[in-house]
Amino acid sequence: MSAIVKYPNRILKSRCSPVTIVGEEEKEILQKMAKTMYLNRGVGLAAPQLGIRKQLAVVDIGDNKLTKLINPVVVESEGTETMEEGCLSIPNVYIKIKRAKRIKVKSFDENGREFNLEAADLLARAILHEIDHLKGRLIIDYINPIKRFLILRKNT
Numbered sequence: 001m002s003a004i005v006k007y008p009n010r011i012l013k014s015r016c017s018p019v020t021i022v023g024e025e026e027k028e029i030l031q032k033m034a035k036t037m038y039l040n041r042g043v044g045l046a047a048p049q050l051g052i053r054k055q056l057a058v059v060d061i062g063d064n065k066l067t068k069l070i071n072p073v074v075v076e077s078e079g080t081e082t083m084e085e086g087c088l089s090i091p092n093v094y095i096k097i098k099r100a101k102r103i104k105v106k107s108f109d110e111n112g113r114e115f116n117l118e119a120a121d122l123l124a125r126a127i128l129h130e131i132d133h134l135k136g137r138l139i140i141d142y143i144n145p146i147k148r149f150l151i152l153r154k155n156t
């Protein structure tokens, strides 16, 4: 079992490298990420949360549809919605975040094939949250430093 990297570990703030060749190692990491996400009842997990600086993420919003993302990029977005969000790396912290309501994402699958994915609502939110992780962006980066300080002092 892999432990989830917690804030303020520096790895969570780093930009992840794109995967150039999808091999066995990447497949294994994605497998491990999915297992860790399910065990922790999360709706998504990004590689840096397991201490790996690669653009890999998994998402499952509870409908047993596991999506594995490699080098995901948002190519279109539409509408906005504000909802409270948490993160497995920052326990007990929930922050209202405005995100796109519908997105179109380009990604590679674990066989190295490119695919397009359309997502809305919670699925879109979960994917955007994970893509943020791959860029070193966390939910607490959406609020101002004073509020962030107060929230983190209270909860972590």
Ligand code: ZN
Residues within 6 Å of the ligand: 086, 087, 088, 089, 129, 133
């Ligand atoms: Zn997170």
